[in-house]
Amino acid sequence: MEGRFPNRTLPYALVLPSIAIVAIFLILPSLQALYLSFFEVSPFGNRRIFVGLGNFREILTSDSYRSSLRLSLVFAVAVVVLSMSVSLGMAVLASKPLRGIGFYRTLLLWPYALSPAVAGIVWALLFEPSSGLMTYLLRLTTGLSPNWMMNANYALLVIILAAAWKMLGFNIVFFLAGLQNIPDEMVEAAQMDGASRRQTFWRVIFPILSPMTFFLFIMNSLYAFFEVFGLIDVMTQGGPGGGTEVLIYKLYLDGFISIRWGYASAQSIVLFILVSALTLLQFRYAGRRVFYA
Amino acid sequence: MSGRWKLLGAVLVTVLMAAGPAAAQVKIKLWHAMGGARYEAITKDIAEGFNKSHPNYVIEPLFSGSYAETVTKGIAAIRAGDPPHILQVYEVGTQTMLDSGAFIPVTEVVKPGEIKWEDYFAPIMNYYTVGGKLSSMPFNSSTAILYYNKDAFKKAGLDPEKPPATYKDVEEMGRKILASGAARGVITFGWPAWMFEQAFAYHNQLYANNENGRKGRATQILFNGPFGVEVLTRWKKWADEKLLMYGGREYAPNKAFLSGEVAMLLQSTSQVTTIEKAAKFPVGTGFLPHLEGKPQGKSVIGGASLWVLKGKGRSPQELDAIAKFFKYIGQPEQSAKWHQDTGYFPATHASEKLLRDEGWFKKNPNHETAFKQIQAGPDTPATRGVLLGNFVQIRNLTDSALEKTFSGKLSPQATLDEATQEVNKVLEEYNRLQK
Numbered sequence: 261m262e263g264r265f266p267n268r269t270l271p272y273a274l275v276l277p278s279i280a281i282v283a284i285f286l287i288l289p290s291l292q293a294l295y296l297s298f299f300e301v302s303p304f305g306n307r308r309i310f311v312g313l314g315n316f317r318e319i320l321t322s323d324s325y326r327s328s329l330r331l332s333l334v335f336a337v338a339v340v341v342l343s344m345s346v347s348l349g350m351a352v353l354a355s356k357p358l359r360g361i362g363f364y365r366t367l368l369l370w371p372y373a374l375s376p377a378v379a380g381i382v383w384a385l386l387f388e389p390s391s392g393l394m395t396y397l398l399r400l401t402t403g404l405s406p407n408w409m410m411n412a413n414y415a416l417l418v419i420i421l422a423a424a425w426k427m428l429g430f431n432i433v434f435f436l437a438g439l440q441n442i443p444d445e446m447v448e449a450a451q452m453d454g455a456s457r458r459q460t461f462w463r464v465i466f467p468i469l470s471p472m473t474f475f476l477f478i479m480n481s482l483y484a485f486f487e488v489f490g491l492i493d494v495m496t497q498g499g500p501g502g503g504t505e506v507l508i509y510k511l512y513l514d515g516f517i518s519i520r521w522g523y524a525s526a527q528s529i530v531l532f533i534l535v536s537a538l539t540l541l542q543f544r545y546a547g548r549r550v551f552y553a
Numbered sequence: 554m555s556g557r558w559k560l561l562g563a564v565l566v567t568v569l570m571a572a573g574p575a576a577a578q579v580k581i582k583l584w585h586a587m588g589g590a591r592y593e594a595i596t597k598d599i600a601e602g603f604n605k606s607h608p609n610y611v612i613e614p615l616f617s618g619s620y621a622e623t624v625t626k627g628i629a630a631i632r633a634g635d636p637p638h639i640l641q642v643y644e645v646g647t648q649t650m651l652d653s654g655a656f657i658p659v660t661e662v663v664k665p666g667e668i669k670w671e672d673y674f675a676p677i678m679n680y681y682t683v684g685g686k687l688s689s690m691p692f693n694s695s696t697a698i699l700y701y702n703k704d705a706f707k708k709a710g711l712d713p714e715k716p717p718a719t720y721k722d723v724e725e726m727g728r729k730i731l732a733s734g735a736a737r738g739v740i741t742f743g744w745p746a747w748m749f750e751q752a753f754a755y756h757n758q759l760y761a762n763n764e765n766g767r768k769g770r771a772t773q774i775l776f777n778g779p780f781g782v783e784v785l786t787r788w789k790k791w792a793d794e795k796l797l798m799y800g801g802r803e804y805a806p807n808k809a810f811l812s813g814e815v816a817m818l819l820q821s822t823s824q825v826t827t828i829e830k831a832a833k834f835p836v837g838t839g840f841l842p843h844l845e846g847k848p849q850g851k852s853v854i855g856g857a858s859l860w861v862l863k864g865k866g867r868s869p870q871e872l873d874a875i876a877k878f879f880k881y882i883g884q885p886e887q888s889a890k891w892h893q894d895t896g897y898f899p900a901t902h903a904s905e906k907l908l909r910d911e912g913w914f915k916k917n918p919n920h921e922t923a924f925k926q927i928q929a930g931p932d933t934p935a936t937r938g939v940l941l942g943n944f945v946q947i948r949n950l951t952d953s954a955l956e957k958t959f960s961g962k963l964s965p966q967a968t969l970d971e972a973t974q975e976v977n978k979v980l981e982e983y984n985r986l987q988k
Contacts, residue, residue: 302986303943304653305632309986324975389800390738390809405737410792410799410959497802501956516625518946520982 290532297526303519315526324502325510325527332506335420336484343424343480344431344473351435352461365436372429376490383422384495408496412503415496419504422495423488431476438472439465467551474550478542485535507531579874582637583614584630586623586857587693589804590827592616594894603881610874619803620645620857621945627862631655636862638875641692643857644680645944648766650860651688652942652987657861659690663876668883672901676927680854680938683767689858690879693897695823696852697744697751698923699841704834705816708735716817716839720787723817723842727796736816738798740791741806743820745799746951747855749776752784754936755841757850766940770984774947774976777969784844785958785965792959799959802952807831821855822923825896829919838922840929851930852923853938856897889913896920898927942983947976 297315299308319325354365371379386394389407399405408415442465450460466473489508492498498505498513505513511531515524587595600612617623620643630636631653642650650656670678670687677694681687703713709730717723727739742748753760758780761771775781791797798815800806810818811831819841820828829836841852861867861875881887888904891897893913899905905924908914914921930936941947954972957963963971 300982300986302652303628303649304655306654307986388808389798390814391812407799409801409805410956412956412960412962499802499953499956500799501960501962502953503956503960513949514946517621517949518943518979519625519628520943520946 293525293528295525296522297529299522301521305521308522311522315523316530318523319526319530324505327502328505328507328510331416331504332485332508335416335423335488335506336481338420339423339427339484339488340477340480342420343427344476346424347428347431348435348473350428351432351439354432354436355439368432369429371426372433374426376426376487377494379422379426380491380494383418383425383491387418409500412500415500415503419488419492419495422491423484426491427480427483431480434472434476435469438469442468470550471552474546477546478539481538481542482535485531485538507534578609578611579868579870580611580613581639581871581874581878583612583639583641583859584617584623584627584637585614585641586617586620586643587641588616588619590830591693591823591895594891598890598894599882599887602887603878606881607874607877610877612874612878624649624945628653631862634865636864638862638864638867638871639878640860640862641857642689642860644855644938645941645948647681647683647689647858648770648940648942648944651683651940655862656688657863657867657872658686658688659859659861659879660687662861662872663690663879667876668880669901672903673883674898674900674902674905674927675932676851676854676937677898677900679932681858683940689860690882691900692857692859692882693823693891693895694854694856694900695821695897696854696923696927697748697819697841698822698852698926699839700810700818700820700824700828701837701839702736702810702813702816702832702834703837705730705735705813706837709733709816713835713837716837717842718840719843719845721845724791724794724796727791727794727816730816731795736814738809738815739796740817740819741798741800741809741815743800743802743804743806743818743824744855745802745955746948747821748819749781749784749951749955750939751841751852752844753780753850754853754938755850755930756780756844756847757931757933757935758847759935760939761941764934765937767934767937770980770987771939771941772977772980772984774941774973774980776951777966777973780847781969782966785955785969787844788955789958789965793961797959799956822896822898823856825919825923826894827896836919838919840922840926849930850933851936852926853936854927892920893917896923898924941980942987943979946979950975950979 298310298312300311300314301308350368354361354368358364374382386392387408389395389405389409395405406414408418446464446468447460450464455463486508488506489512492504492506492509493512496504498509507527508531511524511527514520514527583600585595596614600614603612604610615637617626623640624642624646627636627640627642636655673691677691678687680694681689681691699716701716706713709726710733711726711729717726723740730736730739750760753776759765759775761775762773763769763771765771788797792799798809800809800815804820804824806815806818807820807824807828809815811828813834825838859879882891883900885901885903885907888899888901889907892899892904892908899908950972954968958965958968
């Protein structure tokens with residue numbers, strides 16, 4: 261039996277600081293948001309009108325919220341699929357014994373080390389419609405000169421690429437760790453049994469990697485929903501014409517630019533419910549397919 | 554023993570004497586949104602200049618991000634009960650500030666006669682005077698003008714001294730520019746929604762009801778009427794013909810103009826100095842182009858004013874420091890220097906005279922364009938500028954609507970109808986909260 265604490269109060273005292281921090285910075289503001297979501301609040305907070313579920317009704321019936329939700333789903337799926345598949349491929353390559361592999365591995369990590377703002381500026385400069393390098397190359401090779409300040413689909417594509425790229429480093433590190441933990445004997449045994457390289461990968465390596473893949477799936481989904489604010493703020497500010505206004509950015513615009521506290525609070529509650537549901541579903545269904553060796 | 558006490562006493566007295574004048578210094582916090590060349594001007598020339606000439610008072614300027622961010626931070630600080638003494642609020646935030654109850658009117662901070670208000674330019678005073686009362690201190694006032702690339706005009710076989718005067722000119726000259734390959738785009742806009750507002754004032758059309766929100770709070774936006782649709786249809790035509798190369802909001806399109814990709818730019822006059830410095834080609838300026846067959850109005854004032862915030866109460870010394878500061882920025886030398894550094898209007902007739910006597914406008918004609926434009930045209934409710942509650946959000950909705958049109962998602966009429974509905978809802982919610 262593990263050692264027990266000599267008295268009953270000490271363990272509580274030890275976790276108290278963590279609980280206090282969670283309560284002050286997470287639970288209390290959440291409760292406040294829940295409370296505010298039933299009101300219309302004036303910008304200076306000096307007047308509030310109780311509207312019951314009015315804000316929620318507005319969310320559910322508003323076209324702009326619906327299109328933002330649709331956009332967020334497309335965005336999240338695209339980012340997760342793109343980022344995870346590319347990084348798995350790159351991790352497999354980076355796990356091969358190559359000359360100077362340490363150097364490549366370090367380089368692969370770089371995108372993750374950049375702050376979202378810096379990454380956003382780099383991508384914004386690359387695709388700048390008048391003087392960007394990528395714009396120039398596109399014009400040279402295809403004759404097209406897409407303007408992402410005017411074309412919402414193109415803007416979304418650029419944001420997806422940037423967001424997926426930003427997550428590469430993180431994913432590669434975890435995939436690489438997973439790959440390196442696979443015992444050589446298992447791969448050798450598969451080869452002895454006459455499995456092709458493709459079969460070895462999909463039937464042996466991929467299933468053993470599945471806990472890591474599942475973990476990354478959750479992390480990437482959360483990233484695509486919550487952590488892309490910086491990129492979008494630096495690159496498109498939700499434009500053009502709301503073309504990149506994903507839920508988290510819409511929340512910021514309504515709350516901090518339009519200063520509609522009540523409406524924004526209601527949005528944060530809805531977002532919270534959405535993401536909880538999504539995570540639960542993932543654990544329920546995707547979690548079953550995970551093979552814990 | 555007693556010697557030691559004496560020594561300690563002497564040290565104490567010295568310390569107290571040294572601390573004395575420092576403690577008497579009154580510190581005034583000023584939150585502003587002046588980036589680029591304007592940052593240097595407000596910190597070095599204005600704040601440091603004032604601090605040197607007023608040893609007991611210290612203005613502490615703090616850059617707080619974009620205009621919208623500065624307003625948001627100001628509001629958060631007011632709610633938290635510890636706002637800065639002075640907050641710079643762009644013209645869009647005027648109605649929201651008026652309804653805040655969080656400010657001290659400038660006419661109560663400044664004693665009667667201390668600042669000669671009658672010397673201030675009428676369009677500036679007209680914008681910030683609401684219901685006969687001036688609430689905030691006019692500071693950086695601008696308007697929109699046309700900038701153009703003289704080299705591109707020459708290459709296209711156009712007269713580089715003749716900017717387009719009408720929408721038709723833009724189209725005809727534009728086609729020549731495109732055909733000659735002098736630039737890849739013809740025109741781009743800074744602050745698109747503001748340019749839309751400018752188009753209304755410039756042709757003497759009301760943007761919102763209740764005389765643009767100046768007779769009472771505006772309850773309805775009027776931009777989906779025939780005039781607004783005609784303007785936007787024209788802009789959309791430009792976009793379809795690849796004349797208009799949309800470059801994003803605020804100052805983002807400057808890049809396309811400065812790189813020579815686009816030959817003309819509609820932008821705030823606050824960028825004259827910045828653009829002239831950064832451009833590798835001779836820059837010309839002209840009035841905003843006129844839409845044929847529409848009445849003559851006047852371009853409208855933009856920029857920002859300074860609001861004195863109450864906080865938990867301000868001491869007489871603090872109020873005196875603020876009054877002295879406001880007086881200082883209105884002095885002819887300061888106002889003229891601010892104009893030279895940035896392109897914002899010199900605020901008073903005295904500062905204009907100073908600049909003329911120096912021969913400044915002769916040497917820098919681009920700095921005079923806006924000045925001529927703002928004085929040509931009638932003073933009507935439509936040209937005094939729109940006041941709207943939660944204008945920040947309304948600007949955002951309007952920008953979004955314009956972008957939707959340019960990208961071809963919706964027709965001009967459909968976009969403006971949709972935006973009108975959204976904006977009217979914002980106004981309704983705002984007004985409901987103010988009763």
